[in-house]
Amino acid sequence: MKQTRLPEKPDAKSPAGADIRFIMDGPTGNMIHSTVPVGQTNRATRHRTVHEFWHVLSGHGQIWRSDDSSQRVVDLEAGVSIDIPAGTAFQYRNTGESVLQFICISMPPWPGDDEAEFVDMRDHLEAGSGYDKVIALHRTSSPPLDLLNERMIQACADRVREEEGDVRLLFDATGALTLGSARPEKSLRELDPEVLARSYAINAIGPALLMKHFLPLLPKEGRSVFATLSARVGSIGDNGLGGWFAYRAAKAGLNQLVRTASIELARKNPAAICIALHPGTVKTPLTENFAKTGLDVQEPAVAAERLVNVLTSLTPADTGGFFDQTGRPIPW
Numbered sequence: 523m524k525q526t527r528l529p530e531k532p533d534a535k536s537p538a539g540a541d542i543r544f545i546m547d548g549p550t551g552n553m554i555h556s557t558v559p560v561g562q563t564n565r566a567t568r569h570r571t572v573h574e575f576w577h578v579l580s581g582h583g584q585i586w587r588s589d590d591s592s593q594r595v596v597d598l599e600a601g602v603s604i605d606i607p608a609g610t611a612f613q614y615r616n617t618g619e620s621v622l623q624f625i626c627i628s629m630p631p632w633p634g635d636d637e638a639e640f641v642d643m644r645d646h647l648e649a650g651s652g653y654d655k656v657i658a659l660h661r662t663s664s665p666p667l668d669l670l671n672e673r674m675i676q677a678c679a680d681r682v683r684e685e686e687g688d689v690r691l692l693f694d695a696t697g698a699l700t701l702g703s704a705r706p707e708k709s710l711r712e713l714d715p716e717v718l719a720r721s722y723a724i725n726a727i728g729p730a731l732l733m734k735h736f737l738p739l740l741p742k743e744g745r746s747v748f749a750t751l752s753a754r755v756g757s758i759g760d761n762g763l764g765g766w767f768a769y770r771a772a773k774a775g776l777n778q779l780v781r782t783a784s785i786e787l788a789r790k791n792p793a794a795i796c797i798a799l800h801p802g803t804v805k806t807p808l809t810e811n812f813a814k815t816g817l818d819v820q821e822p823a824v825a826a827e828r829l830v831n832v833l834t835s836l837t838p839a840d841t842g843g844f845f846d847q848t849g850r851p852i853p854w
């Protein structure tokens with residue numbers, strides 16, 4: 523028989539990024555206490571063999587879970603329990619104003635950090651794309667990068683210039699479809715000027731400011747790439763369905779900004795490539811409730827691998843283009 527007390531300080535970090543304290547272990551499972559700081563989003567992860575049960579003690583957050591048959595996002599708050607079966611992709615974050623705390627039971631006992639596989643773009647770039655170093659900037663990184671704050675974007679670019687020098691690949695994976703409670707419009711009647719402006723701010727102006735501050739970091743000689751995730755629904759030529767006004771228009775604006783920036787970039791960096799990419803339909807929080815049956819809905823890891831392959835195959839002649847996840851051009 524064992525008895526333990528909650529350690530004062532965390533014992534370790536989980537592969538996804540939570541601070542963890544070991545509470546109990548036995549031959550059939552183990553139990554940990556996890557905390558996620560305010561504002562933190564942990565890495566999208568999948569466990570190979572271990573099942574987990576979570577019980578939330580305090581704070582507010584959200585978790586996205588996705589398996590072969592379904593995906594969903596649920597709120598995490600005191601009293602809520604969830605399970606994470608082996609093989610389920612999941613990502614969670616603290617959305618509240620205090621630390622998010624939960625108890626996590628793993629069965630069988632956690633075998634070691636090789637148990638977790640990551641499902642984001644960064645892992646694929648780190649794994650085999652030939653880049654020496656991958657730097658991930660986001661709203662909770664240090665320094666933080668918020669697309670709605672140009673000073674933050676500039677500070678991030680300055681820091682990368684000072685500490686790293688030249689950058690060979692800039693990959694922008696940001697964007698938003700649902701803005702707060704505003705779901706994509708089905709009809710002109712639903713147009714809201716504030717939602718149109720917010721969608722443009724995140725999906726077009728933010729990436730434009732990334733280009734303004736980060737494209738000067740691309741080396742003047744040799745191949746380099748700036749890629750931003752647009753969406754096929756931003757194609758004007760391909761729009762046969764209508765609806766989703768704010769998102770479509772903002773992505774169409776993004777495509778024009780990429781095209782225009784590519785022309786200026788080509789004068790200074792003839793070997794640089796500046797493109798918009800459609801990742802295909804991917805199981806992420808963005809597509810929850812929107813991925814229609816019959817579509818090829820990809821796991822994030824599969825989409826990331828395909829996008830890395832497209833990035834690797836592009837040549838300077840492709841600059842200014844709009845491509846899908848197989849490398850095929852999409853009409854404007």
Ligand SMILES: NC(=O)c1ccc[n+]([C@@H]2O[C@H](COP(=O)([O-])OP(=O)(O)OC[C@H]3O[C@@H](n4cnc5c(N)ncnc54)[C@H](OP(=O)(O)O)[C@@H]3O)[C@@H](O)[C@H]2O)c1
Nearest residue numbers: 661668669670695696697751752753803804806807808809
């Ligand atoms: N999923 C699809 O099927 C699909 C299809 C076509 C196109 N796309 C495009 O692919 C891109 C990525 O989408 P996703 O499916 O991966 O969606 P997601 O899981 O919702 O990711 C969106 C990302 O954008 C970041 N972001 C949002 N607002 C930001 C801000 N103000 N400053 C900094 N970062 C911000 C989010 O950061 P936090 O983590 O901090 O919230 C998150 O990392 C988007 O441009 C989307 O339009 C996706």
